[in-house]
Amino acid sequence: MHAVTAPPTVESADRLGFTLFIAIAAHAIVVLGVTFAPHERARELVSTLDIVLVQHRSEEAPEDVDYLAQANQDGGGESEAAERPATPLRAPFVGPIPDIAMATPPVAFREEVLSTELEPVPTETAAAEDVSPRAPPAPVLTQDAVETPDKRLSEPSSEPSAEPDTRMVREAEQKPQPQPEPQAQPRTEPAPQTLSASALIARSRAMASLSAEIDRRLQAYAKRPKxxxxxxxxxxxxxxxxxxxxxxxxxxxxxxxxxxxxxxxxxxxxxxxxxxxxxxxxxxxxxxxxxxxxxxxxxxxxxxxxxxxxxxxxxxxxxxxxxxxxxxxxxxxxxxxxxxxx
CATH class of the missing domain: 3.30.1150 (Fusion Protein Consisting Of Minor Coat Protein, Glycine Rich Linker, Tola, And A His Tag; Chain: A; Domain 2)
Structure with missing residues (x-):
């Protein structure tokens, strides 16, 4: 006779443990498997143009161009490589170009600034004069003081003598006094050179003439045969x-x-x-x-x-x-x- 085995029973504790295991596994997959990356923006390509200002122009446009310019120019010269157009000359300016000065401040404002800067500063000499001992005031003659010479000789003097005070004053006067420091002179900057209207016109004409000379020389250089x-x-x-x-x-x-x-x-x-x-x-x-x-x-x-x-x-x-x-x-x-x- 065969023994009958009872089917295993599933208790509530087993269900709870299995449910917790499934929940932990699902959370671990989500936390460890899902990653986030910042959104990469497409790099913006900035297009640039190389533009050259040429000194002279050609009537016909060249077929194979190397640069963009405001006018057509067919290069020449003896160089086999393509050269960047540039002026080989320098402006023959002898000295520095003076700047155009701005309006100068009024006279009253400048005098006020100078007076503020030149105010006297107290020195050590003045302080020494205030600290040095002063001579005592002259004694006032009273009735007791007006006496005969015999009485003054017979009676001893009850007041101290003024000789020590006089000696102290002399010693203070004989001490070398500190020399006053020389005051710094205010620096006066030269006023910027101003240009009149006629000077500006003359300069603009000179620059135009120089530009025309450079243009003429560049045209002559460009016309040289290869x-x-x-x-x-x-x-x-x-x-x-x-x-x-x-x-x-x-x-x-x-x-x-x-x-x-x-x-x-x-x-x-x-x-x-x-x-x-x-x-x-x-x-x-x-x-x-x-x-x-x-x-x-x-x-x-x-x-x-x-x-x-x-x-x-x-x-x-x-x-x-x-x-x-x-x-x-x-x-x-x-x-x-x-x-x-x-």
Whole structure:
């Protein structure tokens, strides 16, 4: 026969404990699991503009601009990098510019301030005079004092003598008195320089004239052609190809027109020439950078370059960035009546 087991009974204490456990677990999840973070405001991006005040303007607007300005300006010069527009000149002011003075205070107000500042200050001398002992007053003659000399000699004097007081006064007078301190003189600041209406007008005209001079010089500087110097060590392909074709032409013309005097005298030497070329291939100038030591050879090299001109026009890649192309090469007059470059 099987024993019948009674089902377990759930008491109220068990229900209370289970309920407290569930409540504590729920509160722990809320407190430890939920976090708060401050609201992050989106950073405000402040857009700025770089604006430049130019000194002169161009009729046509440039295609590729670097700065914003009040007028169109197409830059020039010899610098390859983009430069910030600025004036390279300084105003030729000899001395400091005087400030324009404000209205001066009335005379009565200034006198009142000066009198307040210059009031006498009590010194130690005055205090010493008040503290020093004073001489006793002269004695008053009475009937008792008017007596015969015999009586005064016979009777002893009942009042003390005034000699000690006189001695004290003399000692006080003989003591060195402190010297009074010199009073500080009030500082008077120079009045600011005032400018009249005529002076202001003259200054404004001078500044306008100076601005016009700066504008004229900047325009002249901006109109200068862009120059490029190339030598035998140039590695840029666009310049190297043009310079090689230029060198071959000069050598060919030089060998065909070798100087007769150099041939007769059997002269040889080398020199350095700087040949400035325009975009159309014409020669702007020829500069002798280093002489060969023989005037005949120097003049012959310059004459050969002039005979070889004009040269080929600049390619588009060179003409876009160069107005004047300087070609610096060393030319040699060799034995055997040969003319070449290195």
């Amino acid at each position: 120059r490029k110097w190339i030598t035998a060590r140039t590695r840029e392909h666009k310049y190297a190809a043009y310079m090689e074709a230029w060198r071959q032409k000069v050598e060919r013309v030089g060998n065909l027109n070798y100087p007769d005097e150099a041939r007769r005298m059997n002269l040889s030497g080398n020199l350095l020439l700087d040949v400035a070329l325009r975009p159309d291939g014409s020669v702007e100038e020829i500069i002798l950078r280093r002489s060969s030591g023989e005037r005949v050879l120097d003049d012959a090299a310059i004459r050969i370059v002039n005979l070889a001109a004009p040269f080929a026009r600049f390619p588009k890649s060179i003409a876009e960035e160069t107005d004047i192309l300087h070609v610096e090469r060393t030319w040699q007059f060799l034995s055997g009546n040969r003319f070449s470059s290195r």
